[in-house]
Amino acid sequence: MRILYTISLLLLLTTILSGCDKFNTAQSRMEIAGPKKISRYVWKKMDANGDFSISIYDTLNFGQIIFWDNNDEVINNVWLDTKGVAPAGWYFANVGVGTPAPPIGWYVDFEEGKTLTLWSAESLGGKSRVTYTMTKNLNASKIILETVYFTDKGNFKEILELQSISGNE
Secondary structure, three states: OHHHHHHHHHHHHHHHHHHHHOHHHHHHHHHHOEEEEEEEEEEOOOOOOOOEEEEEEEEEEEEEEEEEOOOOOOOEEEEOOOOOOOOOHHHHHOOOOOOOOEEEEEEOOOOOOOEEEEEEOOOOEEEEEEEEEEEEEEOOOEEEEEEHHHEOOEEEEEEEEEOOOOOOO
């Protein structure tokens, strides 16, 4: 009987503690939401050795992006101001590009909050997506988005470094 009680107690504690580690989607959404400066944009191509050593584009102050937080709504909008040039991966994935440019939405993965996906609805009813791995500092004032994608023109890596913009900038 005592062994059964001990096992039950351990299972209860494990359940409680594992629930504490659950990712809070709303909190992460609030951390990411708001105006950001794209402080650095890097676009590289894979070389013959499998390294992303061929730099195509590496620039500072690429533009600004706003991640709108629509609370519990499924769609959180994105506004991009990069002087008419979107990140290259968005063209390959057909996200937010074209004439007229379709609206862009965003979401963070539900389980762990380690990826951020940008998407646009296609005219045929589907969705085009680009998903980035996401690393952020403690208060999410700096977020690094990184993705790798494969095309008939080669393999590419794209990095966007985002910094929060205060209301005074």
